[in-house]
Amino acid sequence: MRSAELSTFFEQLESELSSIPNELRRLFHGRGRCWEGLEQITADWLQGQLVVQVFKQPEAQFIDALRQGLIDFSQSAVWEKQQGKTIVLQHRYQEGAPAEVVIGDLNSSPVVVENGIRYQLDVGRNQNFGLFLDMRYGRDWVKERSKDKKVLNLFSYTCGFSLAAIAGGAKQVVNLDMAKASLNKGRQNHRLNEHDTSKVSFLAHDLFKSWGKLKKFGPYDLIIIDPPSFQKGSFALTKDYQKILRRLPDMLTEKGLVLACVNSPSVSEQFLIDSMKEQAPQIEYQYRLDNPPEFKDINSQASLKAMVFALNK
Known part of the structure; x- marks a missing residue:
């Protein structure tokens, strides 16, 4: 991290903030390693x-220069305009992961919008604020394909995909996650969007002990x-993903779709393609979703991999 490169950081902030729609967005993604000297910094607009x-x-x-630069940025025309x-x-x-308020007063529970869907976030108390912004196109994809579908x-974490599915007209969504608090946040967000929560189930269970229950809700x-x-204690990607894939054929309808995701920089898309071919060969690879342009990465295999598969019975 180099202080001399911070001028580039602030130039990008100004450029992105002046052109984004009235939604939350990542403005700077240094972790994609496209900005030398700024690889360990990101900026999100909420x-x-x-x-x-x-x-x-x-x-x-570096921190002193960054802090002063942020104070100066708060006096800019684009900051005032937005x-x-x-x-x-x-x-x-x-x-x-302590949060330092540099300017203004923290709103720790802001309500933001993405593609017409409202989300209440949790800012400043955890490492993540409740919505992974690089999955924006994935949520859009689900919304576009959920009409009258069972999902x-x-x-599920805070149920972002569930919100997208119900907004897209899904007839039923089943969310499973071990973290009850995250599911509760998902339930709150469905209510925030005035969704019919009778169409949504929230299961705070260990996936590997719940296949029978999930199958009853299906296909x-x-x-x-x-x-x-x-x-x-519950999941290791390269060891446990295959255990999920082998269960899929019995859980899907004819021509059912799977969106399988990996966000580890050390695991390539080929891992998913090969694992599916080995564990569930009747489910065929279709294509990989693009990532949002603001998440440009010098190595596409190190970024989010959201892969679409289809059952071919």
């Missing part, structure tokens, strides 16, 4: 709040698998 995250401890000089209110600097390299959302027209790379 419709009035700017959240800047630093992932690796830099020299004190009605900016708060700037938060989150130190992800420190234990607990299974595995590792499904669309299954979404978006697991963490590693979850202590």
